Amino acid sequence: MENVLFLLALTVICGALLYLGCRYLPGERWQMLAAVPVKTEGTGSWQGFNLTWYGLLTANAYVMALLMLIILLRSVAIELAPLLILAILLLAICVPASRWVAKVVEGKAHTFTVGGAVFVGVIVAPWLIGLINLSGDAPRLPMLATLAALGIAYAMGEGxxxxxxxxxxxxxxxxxxxxxxxxxxxxxxxHFVFYGENKKISYASGLQGQPVVPIQAITAILYVAVSVIGSGLFLLGHYQWAFMLTAVVTQGWRVFSEVLRADYRGNQRFSAYQWMGVVGMAYVVIVAWLVPVSEPLTAQIGNGLAALWSPLVLLSLQAVWLVIFWYTGKSTVTGATLSFFVHDERI
Known part of the structure; x- marks a missing residue:
């Protein structure tokens, strides 16, 4: 019963977030979160940099993915230490990769690509799990269960x-x-209609005010739904199916959804990101086939939720949120000019 209530609560919370986000975020108001003055121009105004809602929402998504990973693996009594080590190693590799891959594929140094980062993560995850297991006297991270939890966490985070x-x-x-x-x-x-000259859809493609395919909403709903279904399979002990469902559906959609997108994805007709999706799907199937299917572990979602009250977990999540917010939220493609004044009537 606890597992069912967890899945229902997860569905309701995520559904509310997606509804509110799709309704309000295309508006101009929801791009810049704050502007920070840095250097005076000597004329009463200041040059500054922008902190964006993009950064805040991205940081929230990363933390939500980590929450899912911790809850699921702790629900089957996986030790906290190797779990957090795996998460830190993956973040240390994938977060910088989101810029490196974009620079290689698109030739842009000031943009991010989730697709590229995920491709790198898919490739290295089984090897990192194996490396962590070799560091102890006995395997501490069951391969298929951990890969399934990673797939579920990724789908939720990207959604x-x-x-x-x-x-x-x-x-x-x-x-x-x-x-x-x-x-x-x-x-x-x-459909979506975006407003704001500083939004990428405006300055890159001139599509401000025009109805466009709501591809972000479709992706978000699909990925979150797959994550919830995968969570149900995980709690039932079907790790192989949970891993393959989340990985194949998300990577398969990445390949197909490109035909509905208008942003720049490289010069090739079949983009590098689509090739990454194809290779990623094949890699996942091979890994799922090669890894022996282990006996399902007893899942108690209450134990997973209880792990969130650990000071180590709380501090780790806060640190990740701050790092991701600063890394993705400090805009390098927009700037700000600020001026300050005194309300004389309030003196």
Missing amino acids: LGRLACISFGCCYGKPLSDCSSLLRKLFQRY
Whole structure:
């Protein structure tokens, strides 16, 4: 019963977040969170930098992914220390990779690619798990259960992370005017219209105020749904199916969804990110086939939730949130000019 209540609560909370995000975040108000003055211009105004909702929502998504990983693995009595070591190693590799891959594929040094970071994570995850297991007297991270939890956590993190894309106006869909009659009819009522000259969809493609395919919303709903279903499979002990479902669906959608996107994805007709998705799917199937299926562990979701009250977990999550917010939220493609004044009537 506890497991069912957990899945229901997770569905309701995520559904509410996605609804509110899709309704409000395309507006201009929800791009800049704050502006910080840095250098005076000598004319009463200041140069500054922007902290974005993109960074805040991305940091939230990373923390949510870590929460899912911790809750699921602790629910089957996996030790906390190797679990956190795995999470830190993956973040240390994948977060910088989000910029490195974008620079290689798109030639841009000031952008991020979740697809590239995920591809790197998919490749290295089994090896990191094996490395951690070799460091102890006995395997501390069961391979399939850990990979399944990682797949579930990733799907949840990227699903909620698409709210950040809506806020910044990136990863956007094609304008409905360029779509087939079937797609125009399908998205006639449910589409996105972005506002704000500083949103990427405006300065990169000039699509401000135009109805576009709500590709970020579709991705968010699909990934969160897959994560919840995968969580149910995990709690039932079906680790192989949970791993393959989350990994194959998310990577398969990454390949297909490119045809509905209008943002720059490289010069190739079949983009590098699509190739990463294809290779990632094949890699996942091979790993799932090669790794022996172990006996299912007894899942008690209460134990997983109780782990969140550990000071080590709380401090780790806070540290991750701060690092991710600063890394992704301090905008390098927008700037700010600020001025300050005194309300004379209030003196």
